[in-house]
Amino acid sequence: MTVLVTGAAGGIGTAIAAACARQGAVVAAVDRVEAVPDPTLPAEVRDRIVAFAADISTPEGCTRTVAEVLAHFGAIGGLVNCAGVMRRGALLETDEDDWEATYAVNVAAVVRLCRAVLPTMIDAGSGAIVNIASQWGLQPAAGHIAYNSSKAAVASLSRSLARDYGAAGIRVNSICPGEILTPMVQRKLDDSGITEAELAGSIPLGRLGRPSEVAELTTFLLSDRASFISGAAVEIAGAQQVG
Numbered sequence: 001m002t003v004l005v006t007g008a009a010g011g012i013g014t015a016i017a018a019a020c021a022r023q024g025a026v027v028a029a030v031d032r033v034e035a036v037p038d039p040t041l042p043a044e045v046r047d048r049i050v051a052f053a054a055d056i057s058t059p060e061g062c063t064r065t066v067a068e069v070l071a072h073f074g075a076i077g078g079l080v081n082c083a084g085v086m087r088r089g090a091l092l093e094t095d096e097d098d099w100e101a102t103y104a105v106n107v108a109a110v111v112r113l114c115r116a117v118l119p120t121m122i123d124a125g126s127g128a129i130v131n132i133a134s135q136w137g138l139q140p141a142a143g144h145i146a147y148n149s150s151k152a153a154v155a156s157l158s159r160s161l162a163r164d165y166g167a168a169g170i171r172v173n174s175i176c177p178g179e180i181l182t183p184m185v186q187r188k189l190d191d192s193g194i195t196e197a198e199l200a201g202s203i204p205l206g207r208l209g210r211p212s213e214v215a216e217l218t219t220f221l222l223s224d225r226a227s228f229i230s231g232a233a234v235e236i237a238g239a240q241q242v243g
């Protein structure tokens with residue numbers, strides 16, 4: 001199966017690309033910056049990951065990316081929308097740019113990439129889409145209104161797609177991670193002065209999640225092992241409650 005993964009140069013996206021390739025998929029690793037495969041992977045696994053540099057914040061960026069991936073691989077059986085941006089602030093602390101930047105990547109790109117990929121999945125009679133939302137889309141964290149609401153939209157879009165395209169053999173789920181130790185969360189720790197240990201103290205399992213744990217869930221949801229799971233928003237958050 002060919003899997004298109006966006007945000008594939010980021011903390012979680014790199015792990016998802018590696019996990020998909022380890023399970024035998026060929027991976028179109030899409031990111032604004034070049035997605036370098038995990039160097040610890042065996043060469044034959046690394047070779048299944050092909051980087052595509054693209055900015056998916058525009059309609060053209062999305063359609064061009066899918067066209068390039070289809071020209072290269074001929075089909076796309078799995079789509080993982082993992083690219084995301086976080087702008088902080090309560091409503092009166094955010095401006096137009098914060099909302100546009102957040103919604104362009106976190107929401108509009110998901111819509112556009114699904115719209116561009118669905119026809120090839122419908123033709124094939126099968127396909128699986130996993131959208132990386134956030135626990136904060138289900139339980140909003142204070143001071144992150146643009147991000148929280150964009151991720152609520154991702155969970156809702158995923159359920160709608162599941163209902164609308166299930167009869168075509170396509171499954172769509174969202175994953176709602178809590179605190180996973182990646183550059184995005186490291187930036188949050190650096191900006192706030194909160195230590196990793198302090199953040200871990202608010203998580204019943206006593207630690208932050210690992211990108212590989214989100215990747216494990218993603219490959220499961222993409223696979224036939226999850227053949228009756230569609231329209232779900234799966235939390236992976238170590239039992240943490242937000243707020």
Ligand SMILES: NC(=O)c1ccc[n+]([C@@H]2O[C@H](COP(=O)([O-])OP(=O)(O)OC[C@H]3O[C@@H](n4cnc5c(N)ncnc54)[C@H](O)[C@@H]3O)[C@@H](O)[C@H]2O)c1
Binds near residue numbers: 032033133177183
């Ligand atoms: N880390 C967490 O704790 C956490 C929790 C909940 C949800 N998430 C979500 O998981 C996903 C991955 O997060 P991460 O922590 O790995 O973040 P990250 O910042 O490490 O990675 C995000 C990637 O998205 C790419 N990207 C952003 N804008 C893009 C654009 N316009 N075009 C192409 N690529 C673009 C970035 O270049 C980056 O490589 C995001 O959607 C994030 O919202 C993360």
